[in-house]
Amino acid sequence: MSARPHSRALVGALTIVLCAACTGGAGAREADGGTHGARPGSAGVGDALFPKLGNGGYDVTGYRLDLDYTPDSNRLKGTARITARATSALSSFHLDLAGLHVRRTTVNGRAAEAERRGTELVLTPAGTLPKGRTFTTTVVYDGRPKTITDPDGSKEGWIQTDDGAVGLGEPTGSMAWFPGNNHPSDKAAYDITVTVPKGLTAVSNGELKRRENRGGRTAFHWHNGEPMASYLATVAVGDFDVHTTTTNGELPQYVAVDPDEAEGSTRVPDQVTEVTEWESRTFGRYPFSSTGAIVDHLPDLEYALETQTKPYFADAPDEQLLVHELAHQWFGNSVTPRAWKDMWLNEGFATYAEWLWEEDHDGRTADRIFRDFYDGTDDESGGIWDFPPADPPSAAKISDAPVYGRGAMVLHKLRQAVGDKAFFTILRTWVKEHRHANADTRQFIALSERISGKDLGKLFDVWLYGKGKPNKP
Incomplete structure (x- = not known):
């Protein structure tokens, strides 16, 4: 986030792949070996400031989200696949999910029991999950995503704008729009496909790999191949003017600007290039495969967020704010604290x-x-x-x-x-x-x-x- 102001950042199916060699999710059992002493994974990783965030028993390595959003009704739906490694044999495990209606859950294609405990979704698979095995979890859910109020009074989670919405996650908000292991100590790659009404644009982390029309709707497929903490994931839906170029080092650059902020953002694409190159000379090679920015029109938000590869700005940023949020790509995004106290x-x-x-x-x-x-x-x-x-x-x-x-x-x-x-x-x-x-x-x-x-x-x-x-x- 930025100090000027703070920088922080369904009807459908979400499929989650979790690997069984990390603390929290473990591979679905195919034999009895390795399941001796299986226990429930913990709710929370023991963070001193946010003890209920994250989950014990697994370490996610990849999320695949396929989301469908309709701004008029504020309805979100999606499918996600998440791979991870487990550190212990599990009889059950947790995902962080705030709100939304869970309709169906499976683990490796077999029905799994699901229980809601506040912002915890507890899944009990048909068989215990042995340490060291990959498993796939599917969660089908629907509803209107929540806006979350942080302990400091600011808003995050899923926030509606005048022409769409944005998902912002620092420190807790990502669980408002997808279930997962919501703590910075568990980073993963992301593939996010967002389908929206034709005429709108959906922007997310990484590079736009595919854009396709689906009847009266358009699907945008984004790929973020480098590890990312869940609080840095974003989806911004709305009317955007898109500026694509490359930096002098041939780094792809994608800047999306809300037309209401166009007048104050005329220099933003050039500034993103200039700042990215200056910080690369100062701090070392840029850590990701693309750079950019999202300039939305949400003036009441009162903070910017260093969402990975494309910092999110609620209105036209000044130069210093761009410097701050882009510096986070090195400090916070690539090198991420183990705990929030850092x-x-x-x-x-x-x-x-x-x-x-x-x-x-x-x-x-x-x-x-x-x-x-x-x-x-x-x-x-x-x-x-x-x-x-x-x-x-x-x-x-x-x-x-x-x-x-x-x-x-x-x-x-x-x-x-x-x-x-x-x-x-x-x-x-x-x-x-x-x-x-x-x-x-x-x-x-x-x-x-x-x-x-x-x-x-x-x-x-x-x-x-x-x-x-x-x-x-």
Whole structure:
């Protein structure tokens, strides 16, 4: 998400393939071997801030969603296939799903019992699922997807617009429009096909592989081949002007702009190209197979979201907001925190990208911005000392000022301590070593000390974990 404002982001069948070698879903039993001691998979992965998000027992590797949406009735339907690996033998397992009516469930083609427990969908297959086996789950469901209110009061999930809708997922909203393992620690590839009334466009993550007419409707098939956390998945349906090009490095670029935002977005396609190329030079090779943006008309949303490959903007973005959300493609999207408490690894890094951009484009130096934050004279500096950026006190605080502004200050103090050469080596190594994976704060500190050859414990104790405003800037 962005600090200016926050950046976060059926009638039918959903088929889900889950692999049996990961915590949560396991392969459907074809023999008794490997099922000894089978137990129910857990509801939640034990995240300190969101204990009920995600599910134990499986690790999804691929979702295939086939959705059909009618804006006039706000009805969604779809089919999805998800592959995963299981870490234990399971007698049952959970999927996260908020609202919607579940009509039928199967596991490997055999009927499975389904039970709703709030936002948990508990599936009990006909036989226990042995560790280490791939299995396929089909969920048939229908209804009007929900808009979810976050702990901080913002809206996500499925949100209607004046000409369609958008699915936004940070931190919990993806479960409003598809069942899955809704936690950033479980990343997967996605294929999303969305069928909408003719004349509308459906935009999603990755590359548009196919567009076909189906009677009075049009189907858009999107493929996102690199691993993606569920909170970064999106579908935006509406009237869009589409701009396609490639960056100078021949990276495909897709920018969709709502006509109501066209006047303020005339430079957005060129800016996406410029920012993507600048950040590639600064942080290392762009981590995905395409870039772009979605500029919608939803002015009451009041945040942007770093949805993978195409950041979502509720209205025409300024240059700094583009810099912030595109920087998340490296910090947050490719390298994703294991748990929500490490949100500063997303937002502090994307905020510092803004500082570096300003420094490199004839604005204030990063050192001047740091001092303006410390002195409280920068417009974004309010509230940055409320809590340590690496220790948000509650789920409602993960998008607050310390995570953004003070998180960026931590990085500037690191840069001062190790020098520019080591600092930028740290950033590039971070995104290279953890490309498409999950990582945590402990690993970032260890990497910083390894590359710099310095003991940085005091620096991080004061600026990252310390309470209140440090005495010296």
